[in-house]
Amino acid sequence: MTEAVVVDTGVFSASLVPRPNSLAPLYERHLVGRPLILSPQTVAEIRFGALRGGWGERRLEQLEGRLRLAAVAPYDDELAWTYARLRHACVSAGHALGGKHHDGDR
Numbered sequence: 147m148t149e150a151v152v153v154d155t156g157v158f159s160a161s162l163v164p165r166p167n168s169l170a171p172l173y174e175r176h177l178v179g180r181p182l183i184l185s186p187q188t189v190a191e192i193r194f195g196a197l198r199g200g201w202g203e204r205r206l207e208q209l210e211g212r213l214r215l216a217a218v219a220p221y222d223d224e225l226a227w228t229y230a231r232l233r234h235a236c237v238s239a240g241h242a243l244g245g246k247h248h249d250g251d252r
Contacts, residue, residue, distance in 0.1 A: 150181040155191040182216035
């Protein structure tokens, strides 16, 4: 079975808006053929970006279709403990992801 990958807002949205020098091709090899998992925060951030960008109904429908292809991680007590342990490990190791400004990235 192919291993799932947790994807953050920047990676998921890289291919949504065509840009010169897009990072999408760099991520592609890590994502193609693998189940994607998004956090609820990532889904909200992606939708906010689309609304802020003034996306029309057709483009929003396409976005929703892409979002339906990914699983959204349920928020439960196990996830809360995993998050707490990850942040503690990052702080203990002096890793940047331990910082408060990385709450959404963690």
